[in-house]
Amino acid sequence: xxxxxxxxxxxxxxxxxxxxxxxxAPATAQSLNSDVLTAEESDPNRLGWMQGxxxxxxxxxxxxxxxxxxxxxxxxxxxxxxxxxxxxxxxRGLAAPVPLTYALDDAINDVMxxxxxxxxxxxWQASLNENYIDGLLILHxxxxxxxxxxxxxxxxxxxxxxxxxxxxxxxxxxxxxxxGALDEEALVGDILPELADxxxxxxxxxxxxxxxxxxxxxxxYSDPNxxxxxxxxxxxxxxxxxxxxxxxxxxxxLATVQPEGEHGQVFGYKTINTxxxxxxxxxxxxxxxxxxxxxxxWQRIGAEQDGYFTVDSIGTPFAGGxxxxxxxxMARVGQLVxxxxxxxxxxxxxxxxxxxxxxxxxxxxxxxAGYRYLPGGxxxxxxxxxxxxxxxxxxxxxxxxxxxxxPTAEMVIVRFASHPVASNAANDPSSLPAYQAVxxxxxEKAP
Amino acid sequence: xxxxxxxxxxxxxxxxxxxxxxxxAPATAQSLNSDVLTAEESDPNRLGWMQGxxxxxxxxxxxxxxxxxxxxxxxxxxxxxxxxxxxxxxxRGLAAPVPLTYALDDAINDVMxxxxxxxxxxxWQASLNENYIDGLLILHxxxxxxxxxxxxxxxxxxxxxxxxxxxxxxxxxxxxxxxGALDEEALVGDILPELADxxxxxxxxxxxxxxxxxxxxxxxYSDPNxxxxxxxxxxxxxxxxxxxxxxxxxxxxLATVQPEGEHGQVFGYKTINTxxxxxxxxxxxxxxxxxxxxxxxWQRIGAEQDGYFTVDSIGTPFAGGxxxxxxxxMARVGQLVxxxxxxxxxxxxxxxxxxxxxxxxxxxxxxxAGYRYLPGGxxxxxxxxxxxxxxxxxxxxxxxxxxxxxPTAEMVIVRFASHPVASNAANDPSSLPAYQAVxxxxxEKAP
Numbered sequence: 001x002x003x004x005x006x007x008x009x010x011x012x013x014x015x016x017x018x019x020x021x022x023x024x025a026p027a028t029a030q031s032l033n034s035d036v037l038t039a040e041e042s043d044p045n046r047l048g049w050m051q052g053x054x055x056x057x058x059x060x061x062x063x064x065x066x067x068x069x070x071x072x073x074x075x076x077x078x079x080x081x082x083x084x085x086x087x088x089x090x091x092r093g094l095a096a097p098v099p100l101t102y103a104l105d106d107a108i109n110d111v112m113x114x115x116x117x118x119x120x121x122x123x124w125q126a127s128l129n130e131n132y133i134d135g136l137l138i139l140h141x142x143x144x145x146x147x148x149x150x151x152x153x154x155x156x157x158x159x160x161x162x163x164x165x166x167x168x169x170x171x172x173x174x175x176x177x178x179x180g181a182l183d184e185e186a187l188v189g190d191i192l193p194e195l196a197d198x199x200x201x202x203x204x205x206x207x208x209x210x211x212x213x214x215x216x217x218x219x220x221y222s223d224p225n226x227x228x229x230x231x232x233x234x235x236x237x238x239x240x241x242x243x244x245x246x247x248x249x250x251x252x253x254l255a256t257v258q259p260e261g262e263h264g265q266v267f268g269y270k271t272i273n274t275x276x277x278x279x280x281x282x283x284x285x286x287x288x289x290x291x292x293x294x295x296x297x298w299q300r301i302g303a304e305q306d307g308y309f310t311v312d313s314i315g316t317p318f319a320g321g322x323x324x325x326x327x328x329x330m331a332r333v334g335q336l337v338x339x340x341x342x343x344x345x346x347x348x349x350x351x352x353x354x355x356x357x358x359x360x361x362x363x364x365x366x367x368x369a370g371y372r373y374l375p376g377g378x379x380x381x382x383x384x385x386x387x388x389x390x391x392x393x394x395x396x397x398x399x400x401x402x403x404x405x406x407p408t409a410e411m412v413i414v415r416f417a418s419h420p421v422a423s424n425a426a427n428d429p430s431s432l433p434a435y436q437a438v439x440x441x442x443x444e445k446a447p
Numbered sequence: 448x449x450x451x452x453x454x455x456x457x458x459x460x461x462x463x464x465x466x467x468x469x470x471x472a473p474a475t476a477q478s479l480n481s482d483v484l485t486a487e488e489s490d491p492n493r494l495g496w497m498q499g500x501x502x503x504x505x506x507x508x509x510x511x512x513x514x515x516x517x518x519x520x521x522x523x524x525x526x527x528x529x530x531x532x533x534x535x536x537x538x539r540g541l542a543a544p545v546p547l548t549y550a551l552d553d554a555i556n557d558v559m560x561x562x563x564x565x566x567x568x569x570x571w572q573a574s575l576n577e578n579y580i581d582g583l584l585i586l587h588x589x590x591x592x593x594x595x596x597x598x599x600x601x602x603x604x605x606x607x608x609x610x611x612x613x614x615x616x617x618x619x620x621x622x623x624x625x626x627g628a629l630d631e632e633a634l635v636g637d638i639l640p641e642l643a644d645x646x647x648x649x650x651x652x653x654x655x656x657x658x659x660x661x662x663x664x665x666x667x668y669s670d671p672n673x674x675x676x677x678x679x680x681x682x683x684x685x686x687x688x689x690x691x692x693x694x695x696x697x698x699x700x701l702a703t704v705q706p707e708g709e710h711g712q713v714f715g716y717k718t719i720n721t722x723x724x725x726x727x728x729x730x731x732x733x734x735x736x737x738x739x740x741x742x743x744x745w746q747r748i749g750a751e752q753d754g755y756f757t758v759d760s761i762g763t764p765f766a767g768g769x770x771x772x773x774x775x776x777m778a779r780v781g782q783l784v785x786x787x788x789x790x791x792x793x794x795x796x797x798x799x800x801x802x803x804x805x806x807x808x809x810x811x812x813x814x815x816a817g818y819r820y821l822p823g824g825x826x827x828x829x830x831x832x833x834x835x836x837x838x839x840x841x842x843x844x845x846x847x848x849x850x851x852x853x854p855t856a857e858m859v860i861v862r863f864a865s866h867p868v869a870s871n872a873a874n875d876p877s878s879l880p881a882y883q884a885v886x887x888x889x890x891e892k893a894p
Contacts (some may be wrong), residue, residue: 050761050762053698053726053729053730053735053763054696054698054761054763055761060761061762062684062760062761062762063684063685063686063687063695063760063761064686064687064695064760066686080762082529082533082534082535082536082755083533083534083535083758083762084533085533086529086530086531086532086533087529087530087534088529088530089529091603093603094544094602094603094751094752096543096544097541097543155541156538156540156541237509237510238510238685238686239510239511239513239685240510240511248510248511249501251500251501279500282500283500288500304541305541305753306752306753308529311530313509313510313511314497314501314502314507314509314510315497315508315509315527315530316500316501
């Protein structure tokens, strides 16, 4: 984590998890210092966070030292956001869950690949600790072939999805577009008059969905004037200092965003696009993102657990990064998307919603953003398209979260992680080729 | 609500729902002013709290005006604590819920009774709005004969159980006693050395379970020096002001409690007894109250929904009042208790745990406390025994929450409510005789 000016530390203490969600950033490769704890060394159970009644003071993650998203504390926190912040439920409803079917294959552990930019081959199994994995599940042809838990997570736990949340919000947006309820050519300012005078006003819904808006918004934490600080302060659900006079909610913050550059030219990965999309969805559907995600997805996929979102001071769900959920339920969503809207024999939304995501966005606009490990990729509906030979596309969250869908291999990989580096550039080299290697293994094995 | 000195208002804003949970108090009858909104007039859907994106500013329940437990806002808040405060899950596990069986009987609406201290007969149906009921379910011989939702609640929602939480904590305590894991003659200070020098130190576990401890602890909100203020400040999970130097957790607060009078003499309904019991349970079992309630009860009754507890700044669940849960799941717990530990054909704990609760506590100590509407009653295991002809006993929460168990009529009534008056003395007169009348109706009808 970059060193911060002292005056911002206290802000930081109370504004996570808003921070760190946004970085799936176009960084160069980052490798860990040798003095950073390994996955085993930083295991939250081993370190004893929050164990005992009360926990030893140096093992408390809470107030007054609320710096709960620093590594290695963060490896506990990713499973416990609701214990630190107000949250809103994504209800699974009351019906019985639909169990996943299993065809486990331990041989996947031995699948070998070569990390990007490296020479030494690595096994799938070795890649788990390399990437600080807390949970990983692979579906092949709809069956669970691999399931793994570590760190703070188990099958009955929930984990922060970080920016994978964006892909849930984006999917809802694409569903509304495919159903004709939302016009992707419409201007955001026409749907949300409150944003008419902001940079969003003359952007289209499609530009939100592809994040090609031109916004003056920096997430450079080393810059005390970066817009991220005002955003974090606005998003913080805790009481504001009396002297505070800035925006107090996601919505109020969005209305202050100023333009920078032209819309539609360059891909710019900025979380506030998703928050604006969440607002568009709520205004259009009459339901909050939490409520719509429940009624359209969570209640209909046979989910085992409720999910939840963190919220701002007036209960607005954090559409850009606030979701926590169970690993198996994320796998159910992945399978639903792989199947283009069908799960357990039922169609939940038009196939067109996923077709648009798979098609991808403007590749030229994406190339301009310089993602070293996603050459030739694009972004659409808040999903990342790799445009590789398998047509793979993915939801991606900072610290290593993913839903990786390979239509050719009929494979879904869902992953929760708590990598110490807040950029996927740190885990992509030993993740993306590993996914591809497993896909090839499964393709070879497939009937 | 009593008028508070101005300087305490801001404390109040951030310390609910800790406040108001404690009052199942020995008050005299309180009737509503005619200018208090009726149940229909104060319906949270009708008033439009938190509707819209964003809600109109005067319809927001959140920061900066966090006075969310004032009537009529409170009628929304009772279903939404998690959206305002950090919380900890009581997991139902991942298995399929066990559906309740139904034998609905609409004629219950026409059962008549005469309110205590009144002359005019009232129908069961009329008693619902009279008492600002949000949810009510009656089980007879294990089947649902009546189910009703209003206000903020529906079958898939959760509602604050308020002091009914105490009976869940008490049940866990009695289970540990019945199983021999916890000695009720043991001194609290021997189990929790941290409390040795407090008033709890030389109290027995049994005195906690019966609330006959002698504690200097006032919940008189009109007294700025009442201990409740320090308790609330300690329990508050939000960041403390920099100038704050008091206790920062439930545990730290409990260690400061001073003695007043003798233990074992008089029943004194003080929430901190339950918080101390929660700590005893955690130290004894190695599990928090949330975790133990999940593993011993919620995961084994076929629950439909997870429950949750509000927590303090280090994640300690509020054992004295923090539970929110679904109405049907509370009914499952009631049936489990009626059956003395058996549900869905499985025994979950020794019958002795419930036998002790039904036996009741020291009636003389209880009489000294002067509960007008519970003459001849007693308190044991954090449940209230009416010692009436039917042997009824109950969990009771402020604003009208209950699990009322009538073993003679094989009847369980569970009720969530948001009565404007924070004392059961306001709703008992049109509740207790109504329960008895329905019990007699069901007895007559029973095969």
